Amino acid sequence: MKLSGAAAVGYFAKPDPDAAGILIYGQDAMRVALRRQEVILALIGPEGEGEMRLTRLQGGDLRKDPALIMDAMKAQGFFPGPRVAFVEDTPDSAAAAITEALKDWRPGDAQIVVTSSSLTTKSALVKLFDAHPTARSVGIYDDPPSREEIETTLRKSGLTEISREAMTDLQSLARELDPGDFRQTVEKIALYKWGDATPLAPAEVAAMAPATVDTEVDEVLEAVSEGRGAAVGQLMRRLEGQGVLPVTLCIFAMRHFRLLHAIAVDPRGPASFRVRGPRRDRILRQAQDWGVRRLEEALALIVETDLTLRSASRAPAMAVMERALIRLAMMKR
Numbered sequence: 001m002k003l004s005g006a007a008a009v010g011y012f013a014k015p016d017p018d019a020a021g022i023l024i025y026g027q028d029a030m031r032v033a034l035r036r037q038e039v040i041l042a043l044i045g046p047e048g049e050g051e052m053r054l055t056r057l058q059g060g061d062l063r064k065d066p067a068l069i070m071d072a073m074k075a076q077g078f079f080p081g082p083r084v085a086f087v088e089d090t091p092d093s094a095a096a097a098i099t100e101a102l103k104d105w106r107p108g109d110a111q112i113v114v115t116s117s118s119l120t121t122k123s124a125l126v127k128l129f130d131a132h133p134t135a136r137s138v139g140i141y142d143d144p145p146s147r148e149e150i151e152t153t154l155r156k157s158g159l160t161e162i163s164r165e166a167m168t169d170l171q172s173l174a175r176e177l178d179p180g181d182f183r184q185t186v187e188k189i190a191l192y193k194w195g196d197a198t199p200l201a202p203a204e205v206a207a208m209a210p211a212t213v214d215t216e217v218d219e220v221l222e223a224v225s226e227g228r229g230a231a232v233g234q235l236m237r238r239l240e241g242q243g244v245l246p247v248t249l250c251i252f253a254m255r256h257f258r259l260l261h262a263i264a265v266d267p268r269g270p271a272s273f274r275v276r277g278p279r280r281d282r283i284l285r286q287a288q289d290w291g292v293r294r295l296e297e298a299l300a301l302i303v304e305t306d307l308t309l310r311s312a313s314r315a316p317a318m319a320v321m322e323r324a325l326i327r328l329a330m331m332k333r
């Protein structure tokens with residue numbers, strides 16, 4: 001049976017204990033691993049592995065010894081409770097061995113959990129699990145997590161009181177970060193809010209969010225846009241140490257000031273722009289503070305700097321970019 005969308009999310013959290021097994025496949029190994037962990041934990045509980053009710057197999061080994069999966073499925077352990085035979089990194093060539101195991105599966109046998117990153121909807125393994133009366137198959141794709149998935153992650157971490165603005169910011173983070181990084185961020189936020197009954201605020205999300213090159217570039221541009229020229233030098237040294245190119249900084253600066261200019265000149269006001277995330281209020285305030293005339297002067301300076309960086313000038317490129325950003329910060333004041 002094939003599962004997708006909300007049905008798959010619900011099944012991951014509460015799998016059928018009487019099913020023969022589940023196939024989880026997709027190109028993103030992290031997403032597949034997180035879902036596999038969720039299913040196995042729901043089936044055998046947190047003590048299952050310690051009680052030897054989980055048997056791990058490598059999918060490639062089944063080609064040499066097809067009986068491995070059958071032995072793991074039928075074996076009885078010392079501890080009572082449900083058991084799982086987990087087959088990892090399974091190639092489609094292992095379909096014959098798993099087919100025989102599913103044919104011989106009986107209630108009370110270990111449930112078979114299979115993961116793979118090399119399958120398509122036409123693969124033999126996928127067709128096998130799709131056609132089985134009690135087994136399930138789920139394809140994991142690189143689509144951004146749904147609101148239901150995000151809420152499930154938050155609920156498992158104990159985060160229930162969340163403001164609407166903070167939820168919007170968390171959805172933005174979920175789209176930007178890898179699944180594992182997002183889950184770690186949520187756990188960090190949960191630890192930060194431990195014992196605090198007040199709703200989660202956007203500022204708290206921003207403080208807990210992991211730093212990336214993009215966010216650090218944004219930090220430089222925030223300093224420039226708010227006239228804090230003294231902070232530019234130190235922030236530039238940090239970015240230079242990370243290998244960020246001056247041309248990249250110039251592109252980001254152009255994008256940022258074009259956004260401010262577009263907001264400033266739009267007769268409908270800032271409400272017509274879908275600016276999201278923790279920076280929303282700051283961007284809208286910056287557009288208002290700068291005004292159309294100074295923003296046009298700033299864009300002219302950035303264009304001039306971009307031409308200099310791309311020319312045959314012998315001036316140190318990072319120094320040229322730093323000088324331009326300091327001039328922009330002074331222009332704001």
